[in-house]
Amino acid sequence: xxxxxxxxxxxxxxxxGAEIAQRLAADGLAVAxxxxxxxxxxxxxxxxxxxxxxxxxxGCDVSDEESVAAAVERVATELGAPTVLVNNAGVLRDNLIxxxxxxxxxxxxxxxxxxxxxxxxxxxxxxxxxxYGRIVNLSSTSAQGNRGxxxxxxxxxxxxxxxxxxxxxxxxxxxxxxxxxxxFIVTDMTKATADRVGIDFxxxxxxxxxxxxxxxxxxxxDIANAAAFFCGExxxxxxxxxxxxxxxxxx
Ligand code: NAP
Numbered sequence: 001x002x003x004x005x006x007x008x009x010x011x012x013x014x015x016x017g018a019e020i021a022q023r024l025a026a027d028g029l030a031v032a033x034x035x036x037x038x039x040x041x042x043x044x045x046x047x048x049x050x051x052x053x054x055x056x057x058x059g060c061d062v063s064d065e066e067s068v069a070a071a072v073e074r075v076a077t078e079l080g081a082p083t084v085l086v087n088n089a090g091v092l093r094d095n096l097i098x099x100x101x102x103x104x105x106x107x108x109x110x111x112x113x114x115x116x117x118x119x120x121x122x123x124x125x126x127x128x129x130x131x132y133g134r135i136v137n138l139s140s141t142s143a144q145g146n147r148g149x150x151x152x153x154x155x156x157x158x159x160x161x162x163x164x165x166x167x168x169x170x171x172x173x174x175x176x177x178x179x180x181x182x183x184f185i186v187t188d189m190t191k192a193t194a195d196r197v198g199i200d201f202x203x204x205x206x207x208x209x210x211x212x213x214x215x216x217x218x219x220x221x222d223i224a225n226a227a228a229f230f231c232g233e234x235x236x237x238x239x240x241x242x243x244x245x246x247x248x249x250x251x
Pocket of ligand 1: 017060115189
């Protein structure tokens with residue numbers, strides 16, 4: 001039997017991150033459920049534990065260097081050296097460019113790009129030592145441009161370049177890096193968008209589904225399934241890829 005590996009999933013108190021954490025735990029990994037509020041992680045940890053898995057709640061702001069260093073060290077001590085990292089934490093600060101504040105720009109850059117950089121820099125130390133690692137970054141179909149998301153689309157496109165460079169730099173240590181670019185997934189994030197544009201969330205989903213080739217919106221499990229593949233032992237020859245999980249073609 002292969003040894004039990006440790007994964008960190010950022011922003012996993014809810015939404016896509018929570019589903020990925022539960023899936024990786026079901027696949028046999030010990031999982032650090034990391035989010036801004038440690039208390040908010042406990043439900044996911046309890047669900048994992050109740051299902052026979054191993055998990056730890058970790059409070060951390062991924063955009064803060066000291067917070068990240070302390071969190072990753074804590075995971076290594078209490079759960080095991082993290083050799084799987086899913087950079088999932090995210091925020092929206094949507095606005096048209098003429099109304100976008102510098103704060104809204106910086107917040108999105110800090111959580112998605114700076115956060116993924118800080119987490120990866122801290123975790124790669126354990127991966128290169130172990131000569132094994134799996135890094136998955138959450139991009140988005142918005143990377144290809146989306147009205148009202150100049151900050152978010154720039155960050156999500158940036159994560160694709162970040163992923164490809166990680167693949168090149170870390171490959172020789174047995175570490176792969178891949179990105180998942182989801183389309184419309186039903187979470188609090190898409191509900192917040194419906195609220196902002198003033199459309200009922202069910203109606204918003206039905207409208208979105210009409211434009212998606214498979215004629216439905218996505219669920220967190222759709223993304224967790226792709227993440228489980230990239231994080232698996234068997235995916236060691238797949239690196240630097242961007243997988244659009246959007247119910248239709250993107251490239
Ligand atoms: P979500 O429901 O809003 O969850 C995001 C999580 O990230 C929240 O638990 C949030 O914590 C946490 N977070 C925010 N800032 C953080 C920080 N600085 N440090 C640590 N944790 C932080 O979002 P989601 O829909 O599951 O999205 C997950 C990822 O997929 C994001 O990267 C998102 O951009 C991407 N994505 C989502 C969709 C979609 O349709 N939902 C589509 C494409 C890509 P709080 O609750 O405390 O704020």
